Amino acid sequence: MNHYDLAIIGAGPAGMAAAVTAAESGLQVALIDEQARPGGQIYRNVGSPALRQREILGPDYYAGERLVEALDHPQITDFSGAMVWEVRTDTLCLTVDGQSRQIGFQRLLIATGAQERPVPFPGWTTPGVMTCGAAQIMLKTSGLAPNGPLIIAGSGPLLLLIACQLSRAGVEIEALLETTPRRRYLESLSAWPGALRGWRYLLKGASMLAELRRRGVKHLTGVSQLRAEADAEGQLCGLSYHRGGHQQRLDCATLLVHQGVVPNVQLSRSIGAAHDWDEVQQCWRPRLDPYGETTQAGVFIAGDGGGIGGALVAELQGRRAANRIANQLSRLGATEFEHRANSLQRQIDFQLAIRPFLDRLYRPADEFLRPSDETLVCRCEEVRAGEIRQLARGGCAGPNQAKAFSRAGMGPCQGRLCGLTVSQLMAEASDRPVAEVGYYNIRSPIKPVTLGEVAGLAADQDQQPQAPQIAEPSAVSNYQRSVSR
Amino acid sequence: MATVSNFKRLPANAAAEVCIWVEGQPVTAREGESVAAAVLAAGLGPTRTTPVSDSARSPYCMMGVCFECLMEIDGQANSQGCMTAVEEGMQVRFQRGIRAVPADTDTEKSTEKEAGENR
Numbered sequence: 001m002n003h004y005d006l007a008i009i010g011a012g013p014a015g016m017a018a019a020v021t022a023a024e025s026g027l028q029v030a031l032i033d034e035q036a037r038p039g040g041q042i043y044r045n046v047g048s049p050a051l052r053q054r055e056i057l058g059p060d061y062y063a064g065e066r067l068v069e070a071l072d073h074p075q076i077t078d079f080s081g082a083m084v085w086e087v088r089t090d091t092l093c094l095t096v097d098g099q100s101r102q103i104g105f106q107r108l109l110i111a112t113g114a115q116e117r118p119v120p121f122p123g124w125t126t127p128g129v130m131t132c133g134a135a136q137i138m139l140k141t142s143g144l145a146p147n148g149p150l151i152i153a154g155s156g157p158l159l160l161l162i163a164c165q166l167s168r169a170g171v172e173i174e175a176l177l178e179t180t181p182r183r184r185y186l187e188s189l190s191a192w193p194g195a196l197r198g199w200r201y202l203l204k205g206a207s208m209l210a211e212l213r214r215r216g217v218k219h220l221t222g223v224s225q226l227r228a229e230a231d232a233e234g235q236l237c238g239l240s241y242h243r244g245g246h247q248q249r250l251d252c253a254t255l256l257v258h259q260g261v262v263p264n265v266q267l268s269r270s271i272g273a274a275h276d277w278d279e280v281q282q283c284w285r286p287r288l289d290p291y292g293e294t295t296q297a298g299v300f301i302a303g304d305g306g307g308i309g310g311a312l313v314a315e316l317q318g319r320r321a322a323n324r325i326a327n328q329l330s331r332l333g334a335t336e337f338e339h340r341a342n343s344l345q346r347q348i349d350f351q352l353a354i355r356p357f358l359d360r361l362y363r364p365a366d367e368f369l370r371p372s373d374e375t376l377v378c379r380c381e382e383v384r385a386g387e388i389r390q391l392a393r394g395g396c397a398g399p400n401q402a403k404a405f406s407r408a409g410m411g412p413c414q415g416r417l418c419g420l421t422v423s424q425l426m427a428e429a430s431d432r433p434v435a436e437v438g439y440y441n442i443r444s445p446i447k448p449v450t451l452g453e454v455a456g457l458a459a460d461q462d463q464q465p466q467a468p469q470i471a472e473p474s475a476v477s478n479y480q481r482s483v484s485r
Numbered sequence: 486m487a488t489v490s491n492f493k494r495l496p497a498n499a500a501a502e503v504c505i506w507v508e509g510q511p512v513t514a515r516e517g518e519s520v521a522a523a524v525l526a527a528g529l530g531p532t533r534t535t536p537v538s539d540s541a542r543s544p545y546c547m548m549g550v551c552f553e554c555l556m557e558i559d560g561q562a563n564s565q566g567c568m569t570a571v572e573e574g575m576q577v578r579f580q581r582g583i584r585a586v587p588a589d590t591d592t593e594k595s596t597e598k599e600a601g602e603n604r
Contacts, residue, residue: 034549036517036570041548050515052496083568115550125553127531127543134547142518143497144526169495234531234541264550379545380552382537412552412563448563 004030004077006325007092007105009084009267012040013311014303015111016067018318023075025326030103031071032079032094038068040113041133042311050143056168057139060311067315079103085453086444087271087299093457095449100456107298107325110268111318114261114304117283117364118417119154120371123228124257125379128236132162132258145171146254151239153177153226154258156362160208162256167215175250176212177223177241179259181365191357198354224365228255259364263305266416269442271296277435280359281308282369283420284439291324291341292317300325308359313351320344370428371421378418380411388422392429398438399423412448415440491528505575514571521547521554521566524577532556532566536583555580 006022008015011033019031031038039046043064054062071078079096086093091102116133123129132152138144145166151174152163163176188195195202212219225242229249240249262283265275273294274287285307292300302321303314323340326332371377373386383406391402399415399422402408408422409415415422419440427434445454494515501516507529514523521544524532531541533555544554547567554566557578566577 034568045517048498048517050497050500050518052498056495081570115548116546125540125542125545127541130544131546134545137547138492138522138525139495142492142515142522142526143495144492144522145495147491147493147528171493230541379542380535382535382540412555413550416550416552448565450561 001091001102001104002030003104003106004028005105005329006030006107006109006322007103008032008109008111009087009092010040010111010113010303010305011035011038011071011080012042012111012113012303012314013064013067014113014305014314014318014321015040015109016071016318017315018109018111018302018322019076020067020070020073021319021322022326023073025322025331027075027322027326027329027331029076030079030105031076032082032084032092032103034081034083036081038071038078038080039064040111041137042113043067044137044140046140050141051139051169052143053169056165058165061140064311083447084267085447085449087267090298093445095453098453100449100453102457106329107300109292109300109302109318109321109325110294110305111301111303111314112264112267112305113314114308115264115416117259117262117368118421119257119259119364119368120375120377120385120421121226121228121257121368122372122375123226123230123236125376126228126230126236127234128253129228129255129257132158132256133261135166135256136162139165139169145169146256148172148254149174149250149252150254150256151175151177151250151252152256152258153179153223153239153241155180155364156258156260157205157208157358158261159258160205160212162258163217164208164211164215167212167217173217174252176217176219177226177239177243178219178221179223179226179365179368180221180362181224182222184361184363187363188357188360191360194353194355195357197350198357201354201358224367226257259368260362261304261308262420263307264416265305265439266414266442266446268294268299268301268305269439270444270446271299273299273301275439277433278307280356280363282363282424283308290345292321293324309348309352309355313348316344316348316351320348369421370424377421377425378406378408378411380413380417381407381409383408383418385421385425388425389429392426396426399426399440400438402426403440409440414442414446492522492525494526503571503573503575505571505573505577507577508579516571518571519547519567520556520558520564520569520571520575520577523571524556524566531579533580534582539582 005027007030046064047068082094082096084094116131227240229238231237268286275284300321302317327337375385427437503514512527530543545551549568555563556566558564562584
């Protein structure tokens with residue numbers, strides 16, 4: 001087993017920035033990511049983008065190039081294509097190419113970012129319904145665009161961005177249906193002072209709306225009650241929705257949905273770190289100190305995994321956490337540490353000024369937070385909202401008991417797509433705060449592993465050096481290598 | 486297996502072509518892309534039916550979160566199609582219903598069990 005001063009899980013903006021900052025302080029860093037290339041989801045594949053036309057994804061995407069280039073540092077060891085499935089006090093277990101191994105660390109930074117908020121509505125499991133994030137990943141990694149007729153429906157900045165990007169790529173959009181409830185515009189008024197400080201973001205939003213108008217994309221607001229319809233073969237064929245007091249319907253072959261992003265808390269929950277319910281962002285967020293350290297000493301979180309702030313904030317938080325870790329490990333003096341920490345904090349505060357406005361404006365409609373009884377909540381085990389409500393009314397203590405009774409959250413996604421909804425439904429039905437209802441107990445392995453992979457750890461401990469397939473990557477960073485593995 | 490809404494390839498930077506086999510038919514993919522993306526580009530699906538009700542599903546999140554794209558890849562059942570990069574000659578099979586624990590080393594047979602069995 002090899003030991004590192006710092007192990008970083010996730011090579012998105014937070015993880016990449018932290019790796020470079022820590023390496024420059026002299027720390028030995030292991031940078032681990034499931035993908036073959038660094039970038040995370042926001043800068044996915046930015047080192048070798050599929051699309052020939054750079055205008056389609058725009059400059060905010062290619063801003064990730066400089067972060068990827070900086071990773072070429074001798075103190076950073078690249079573990080790409082590596083799936084972490086268990087984190088212990090000072091070691092973690094991962095699998096690369098089917099071979100499991102352990103890595104020892106003094107400090108751990110979880111930079112696993114966000115996932116899209118689950119968007120339950122009747123028919124959301126129908127083949128042909130996908131998330132806006134999925135469509136973006138296809139653009140970034142494969143240069144693939146969904147076939148029409150295409151409808152994009154939901155709420156949030158990414159909804160407008162993907163519509164612009166697909167439109168620039170020449171993809172026809174049948175309709176862009178906005179589900180943001182009209183009263184959110186009023187509710188967000190109180191956050192205008194912060195929004196004005198973050199005027200650059202407001203400008204981006206306004207220019208996306210203008211671009212969609214210019215391109216002639218039909219943009220309908222005040223949409224509710226989505227229902228995906230399937231043909232005889234089970235494939236998506238249409239979307240019905242409510243607007244202006246009428247039930248309406250459009251044919252579609254692809255429906256892209258989105259209701260914002262939420263922290264991916266699978267790993268932080270599996271190590272027993274404390275989490276709090278964020279009423280404004282309607283999600284759980286790990287409890288962090290001012291530098292990103294969790295309630296588990298030595299384990300830090302930076303980026304969207306600690307609360308949604310976006311790519312630029314993630315990068316700054318990554319550097320903040322890395323400085324703190326270097327300081328704790330006596331590689332960075334107190335004066336320089338405080339100087340850097342103050343400067344980073346000012347930049348983070350400035351970048352976060354827009355958030356209260358965005359969080360209030362794009363808080364999902366209640367029908368997506370607590371869907372109708374007929375709606376499937378747990379996609380894996382096919383448990384409906386009505387069943388969860390019934391359990392809560394019958395006195396079921398919380399999501400973990402509901403899991404035992406209904407199997408909601410027991411499938412392969414381990415509650416990633418139903419956990420938020422189940423907590424909110426139980427809170428509503430039993431008239432308790434979500435914070436009191438709680439969340440699933442998440443236990444390792446947090447990704448599916450074979451018995452062979454678990455057994456392989458023993459071999460990893462016994463035999464030094466390891467088998468050839470899992471030979472230690474060379475000390476020289478190998479981010480420039482070919483992607484094929 | 487129905488041909489469903491296929492994704493279109495936009496003008497892309499050069500990348501090597503990789504041939505994989507999906508349900509016995511050849512599919513040309515782009516080096517570095519995921520099995521799930523290659524399957525969607527070929528317009529194939531649904532990629533699985535559920536263990537509970539045998540209802541049709543296809544890839545949903547493309548980032549390893551939803552586990553809707555579980556497929557049998559080179560004999561390994563329940564592999565995440567969106568997290569597995571295509572490799573030349575890769576054999577991909579769609580999953581119908583629940584998986585079964587292999588009774589012997591012949592995993593080919595045991596992965597063909599029908600929905601509901603073993604539950």
